[in-house]
Amino acid sequence: MSISVKEASWAISNKPIVDSVTLGVETGQMLGLLGPNGSGKSSLLRLICGLRRVESGVITLGDQEISRIPRAQLSRRIALVEQQATTDAHISVEEVVRLGRTPHRGPLSPWTVTDEEAVAHALDSAGMTSKRARSWHTLSGGERQRVHIARALAQTPTELLLDEPTNHLDIQHQLDILSLVAKLPVTSVVALHDLNLAAMFCDRIAILQHGRVVAIGTPETVLTEDLIAEVFGVRTYVDRSPHHGRPHIHFLTRGG
Numbered sequence: 610m611s612i613s614v615k616e617a618s619w620a621i622s623n624k625p626i627v628d629s630v631t632l633g634v635e636t637g638q639m640l641g642l643l644g645p646n647g648s649g650k651s652s653l654l655r656l657i658c659g660l661r662r663v664e665s666g667v668i669t670l671g672d673q674e675i676s677r678i679p680r681a682q683l684s685r686r687i688a689l690v691e692q693q694a695t696t697d698a699h700i701s702v703e704e705v706v707r708l709g710r711t712p713h714r715g716p717l718s719p720w721t722v723t724d725e726e727a728v729a730h731a732l733d734s735a736g737m738t739s740k741r742a743r744s745w746h747t748l749s750g751g752e753r754q755r756v757h758i759a760r761a762l763a764q765t766p767t768e769l770l771l772d773e774p775t776n777h778l779d780i781q782h783q784l785d786i787l788s789l790v791a792k793l794p795v796t797s798v799v800a801l802h803d804l805n806l807a808a809m810f811c812d813r814i815a816i817l818q819h820g821r822v823v824a825i826g827t828p829e830t831v832l833t834e835d836l837i838a839e840v841f842g843v844r845t846y847v848d849r850s851p852h853h854g855r856p857h858i859h860f861l862t863r864g865g
C-alpha cells in the first residue's frame with residue numbers, strides 16, 4: 610500500500626471536517642475523491658501530504674508514518690497541486706516548473722542534467738513546452754493549471770495529490786491531464802467533481818460526505834443511482850459505456 614489512512618480525523622472548533630477516514634491506495638493506482646462542496650476532500654488531501662496534522666488516526670506513506678518522515682524527504686516524495694495555487698507573477702513558465710526541483714537540490718547545488726530532463730519532461734507532459742518562455746501573468750487560467758501540474762511532475766513524486774485538476778480546463782485538456790495522471794507510474798489521489806471523468810479514469814473511488822467516507826471501491830461498485838441520489842441529491846440513470854466499459858452517468862431532470 611503506497612498511501613494508507615486509518616481512522617484519520619481533523620476538526621475546526623470541535624466541528625469534525627475529516628471524520629474517522631480510512632482508505633488505502635495501492636502503489637501506482639489512482640484514487641478519485643468525490644463528494645459535495647465542503648465534504649472534506651481538500652482537507653483530507655492536506656492531511657495526506659502532511660500540510661496538516663491529524664488529531665487522531667494514522668497516515669502512512671509506504672511503511673513510514675507521515676509524522677515521522679523528515680520534511681525534506683517528504684517534499685521530495687509527495688506533490689500537491691491545490692485548487693487556487695498562486696505563483697509570483699513576474700517569472701516565466703519554465704521558472705515555475707523549475708521550482709518543482711527545489712526539494713531535490715541543496716542551496717548550493719548546481720543545476721544538473723537530471724534537473725533539466727525532469728523539467729523538460731514535465732513541460733512536455735503538460736503540453737506547455739511551446740509556452741516555456743512565456744511570462745506567468747500572461748497565461749490563461751487553464752494554462753496556469755497545466756503549469757502547476759508540470760511543476761508537480763518536475764518534482765518526480767512517488768505520490769501525487771491533485772485538488773480538482775480539471776478546473777478551468779477545456780474538455781480536451783481535462784481528458785489529457787487525467788489520462789496522463791492515470792498512465793504515470795505514481796500513486797495518485799485526485800479530488801474531482803465530474804462523476805463521469807472519475808468513472809473513466811480512476812481505479813477506485815472514495816465518496817466523502819460530511820467528512821466521512823460513505824463508499825469506496827471500483828467505479829462500478831460505488832457509482833450507483835442510489836448512492837448518487839443519497840449523497841448528491843440528484844436523480845441519475847447509470848449504464849455501462851459501450852466505448853470504454855466504465856459506468857456512464859446520465860443526469861435526469863424532473864421531466865425525464
Ligand SMILES: Nc1ncnc2c1ncn2[C@@H]1O[C@H](COP(=O)(O)OP(=O)(O)OP(=O)(O)O)[C@@H](O)[C@H]1O
Nearest residue numbers: 621626644645646647648649650651652653692800
Ligand atoms: N481553515 C478552515 N477554517 C474554517 N473552516 C474550514 C477550514 N478549512 C476547511 N474548512 C471547512 O471544512 C469543510 C470542508 O472543506 P474542504 O475544502 O475540505 O471541502 P471540499 O470537499 O474540498 O469542498 P469543495 O468541493 O467545495 O472544494 C468546509 O465546510 C470548509 O468551510
